[in-house]
Amino acid sequence: DAMVIQNPRYQVTQFGKPVTLSCSQTLNHNVMYWYQQKSSQAPKLLFHYYDKDFNNEADTPDNFQSRRPNTSFCFLDIRSPGLGDAAMYLCATSFQLAGGKETQYFGPGTRLLVL
Amino acid sequence: AQKVTQAQTEISVVEKEDVTLDCVYETRDTTYYLFWYKQPPSGELVFLIRRNSFDEQNEISGRYSWNFQKSTSSFNFTITASQVVDSAVYFCALSEATSGTYKYIFGTGTRLKVLA
Numbered sequence: 693d694a695m696v697i698q699n700p701r702y703q704v705t706q707f708g709k710p711v712t713l714s715c716s717q718t719l720n721h722n723v724m725y726w727y728q729q730k731s732s733q734a735p736k737l738l739f740h741y742y743d744k745d746f747n748n749e750a751d752t753p754d755n756f757q758s759r760r761p762n763t764s765f766c767f768l769d770i771r772s773p774g775l776g777d778a779a780m781y782l783c784a785t786s787f788q789l790a791g792g793k794e795t796q797y798f799g800p801g802t803r804l805l806v807l
Numbered sequence: 808a809q810k811v812t813q814a815q816t817e818i819s820v821v822e823k824e825d826v827t828l829d830c831v832y833e834t835r836d837t838t839y840y841l842f843w844y845k846q847p848p849s850g851e852l853v854f855l856i857r858r859n860s861f862d863e864q865n866e867i868s869g870r871y872s873w874n875f876q877k878s879t880s881s882f883n884f885t886i887t888a889s890q891v892v893d894s895a896v897y898f899c900a901l902s903e904a905t906s907g908t909y910k911y912i913f914g915t916g917t918r919l920k921v922l923a
Contacts, residue, residue, distance in 0.1 A: 723909060734898060734913035735852070742909075749910075780850055788909060795842065796911065798852035 695719070696799035698783050704805045705773050713768040713802045715783030724766040725796060726758060727782040735782055741766060742788065770804075778806045809834045811901050813914035820889050821922050828884040828917045830899030836860075838904035841882045842911070843873065847895040858882065889921045 696717045705711040715724065723742050727735035739748045741760045755777070757769040770777055780803050784796040810833040820826045832841065843855040856866060858875050866873045870887045886893055896918045900911040 725909075732916075734915055735911075737910055740909060782850075782852060784852075786909065795854055795857050796909075797854060798844075801850040803850065 696783055696785055696797055698781075698799040698802050700802060701800060702803050702805070704807060705770075706807050707775065708772045711770050711773055711804070713770075713781050713783075713804070715766045715768070715799055716764050717783075717785045717799075718764070719785055719787070719797065720763065721785035721787045721797075722763070723786045723788045724760060725784040725786075726756075726766070726768050727784065728777075729780040729782055729801075731779075738768070773804070773806045775806050778804055780804075809836075809901060809903055809912045811899055811912050811914035813897075813899055813917050815917045816915070817918040817920065819920040819922060822891060823888050825885060825887050826889050826919065826921075828886075828897050828899075828919065830882045830884065830914060832880050832882065832899070832901045832912075834880075834901060834903055836903040836905050840902040840904070841875065842900040842902070843882075843884050844898045844900065845895045846898065846916070852898070855884075886919075889919075891921050891923050894919055894921045 698715050725740040726738045728738055729735040737749050738752045738756055739758050755771050759767045780801045782801045783799040786794045786796045788794050812831045839860045841858045845853045856873055863875050872885045874883045896916045898916045899914040902911050
């Protein structure tokens with residue numbers, strides 16, 4: 693089945709130690725998104741890639757970076773995780789035509805714990 | 808300004824009861840899209856339905872039904888004969904055609920607990 697895969701499902705890191713979360717998709721979608729979701733809150737968009745074009749949300753901290761080496765993979769790098777970065781990180785994909793607003797499909801998420 | 812309101816923070820029902828989750832939205836666009844997602848305890852956001860602003864037909868899918876009313880800016884979700892497996896957080900979301908971004912405006916979610 694075509695899907696969005698996130699690894700690992702759980703990640704523990706230390707305060708200040710860089711961490712990378714990964715997302716892959718077999719849907720061949722051209723847009724990939726990273727969301728942060730804290731407990732009892734709605735997902736918050738961090739950034740997205742439209743093909744190779746990177747689009748950062750204005751309020752996304754500089755501590756968060758992303759890479760998309762090819763259509764299938766996208767990475768979220770947290771350069772110096774703080775305690776406040778502990779959250780669920782959700783990857784999503786969609787197939788966008790120009791001007792379209794297509795459905796986003798989400799992966800299972802990576803739950804990040806910062807010690 | 809665009810906004811999605813899910814006023815019900817948490818709902819508890821007994822299995823087999825019907826339950827309606829409310830979603831009210833605000834937008835100035837005439838073309839927009841509305842979505843419902845289910846988030847079970849495992850964390851994945853599962854897509855349930857997408858509706859565009861020109862399609863006001865109600866939809867039924869098994870035990871799920873959706874009532875879209877532009878006159879009241881509402882897109883409510885009803886689960887008939889609820890089951891324990893329906894326990895989850897449900898999010899309503901809005902996407903505007905002219906916003907220039909692919910950003911979803913999410914509501915704050917409604918936690919549904921279905922008790923056996």
